[in-house]
Amino acid sequence: MKFLIAGGAGFIGSNLCKKLVEMKHHVLCVDNFATSNSKNISELNNNKYFSFINHDIINKIDFELDVDGIFNLACPASPDKYQLNPINTLKTSFLGTLNLLEISKEKNVRFLLSSTSEVYGDPLEHPQLEDYYGNVNCFGPRACYDEGKRIAETLCYNFHKKFKIDIRIPRIFNTYGPKMLIDDGRVVTNFISRSLKNQNIEIYGDGEQTRSFCYIDDLIDGLLKIYFLDQKVLNEPLNIGNPTEFKIKDLAKLIIELTGSSSKIIYKKLPENDPLRRKPNIDKAKKLLNWEPKISLKEGLKKTINFVKKN
Numbered sequence: 001m002k003f004l005i006a007g008g009a010g011f012i013g014s015n016l017c018k019k020l021v022e023m024k025h026h027v028l029c030v031d032n033f034a035t036s037n038s039k040n041i042s043e044l045n046n047n048k049y050f051s052f053i054n055h056d057i058i059n060k061i062d063f064e065l066d067v068d069g070i071f072n073l074a075c076p077a078s079p080d081k082y083q084l085n086p087i088n089t090l091k092t093s094f095l096g097t098l099n100l101l102e103i104s105k106e107k108n109v110r111f112l113l114s115s116t117s118e119v120y121g122d123p124l125e126h127p128q129l130e131d132y133y134g135n136v137n138c139f140g141p142r143a144c145y146d147e148g149k150r151i152a153e154t155l156c157y158n159f160h161k162k163f164k165i166d167i168r169i170p171r172i173f174n175t176y177g178p179k180m181l182i183d184d185g186r187v188v189t190n191f192i193s194r195s196l197k198n199q200n201i202e203i204y205g206d207g208e209q210t211r212s213f214c215y216i217d218d219l220i221d222g223l224l225k226i227y228f229l230d231q232k233v234l235n236e237p238l239n240i241g242n243p244t245e246f247k248i249k250d251l252a253k254l255i256i257e258l259t260g261s262s263s264k265i266i267y268k269k270l271p272e273n274d275p276l277r278r279k280p281n282i283d284k285a286k287k288l289l290n291w292e293p294k295i296s297l298k299e300g301l302k303k304t305i306n307f308v309k310k311n
Contacts, residue, residue, distance in 0.1 A: 173241025207249025
């Protein structure tokens, strides 16, 4: 098959491109390197199954495409990055998704939107089920990403209802692993890089807030199962993440232990609207996809630490 992967040079996108190419699918990677890295796809550049176009999906895609499916993974995902240009972040989620959905309609091909656990905001229900509407502040610093993804989901819903487009909407929870940008401010790479330098690890808040960390290989497996499973019931959101919940301070301690670091933990003020708890209910994914994460946090962190060391 031939796939368009928007955001294909990003963390998740590049890992997806690599996997699809290994499966002998043809991949057209579309990216503008706003928050991604050309190194992520360098190993694929000479592969006959891979091609690349430098393009910002905010702008109309006016070049001819012959594709059998579309994956939209194009959007800054780190708070540090998406808050740098919040209006552009919103445009990527709305206009970018709209432009890709128009292609999906024209070609009548399946469309996967990488949504996010951030659609649940700072959740009042725990763990989060797909039918939870969320607790999102539309007038805060994180809203450009949270509300951007919510409107992108709504676009998919309406294209499905009006034009019968086959949509897939994985709501991705915290993911980590090789090909992450080391300096993008996300907690895992931030803690690892500071530990390797024996610098203080800064925790925002008291460290009691929780996240659920899914290793990239498990996530890619989940995305492919969502995409390729031919069931119309999947035309609705589906949580993809690791249901094992960790306190942020425990994550820091584990990384210090695994790196043999002398780093100390210091505490700073919690940012506005930063979620206090985050854990997916993945019963739906288990039932429909026969999927659940297999790689433990300790095992995944060891692989990620090796990646950060090399880079």
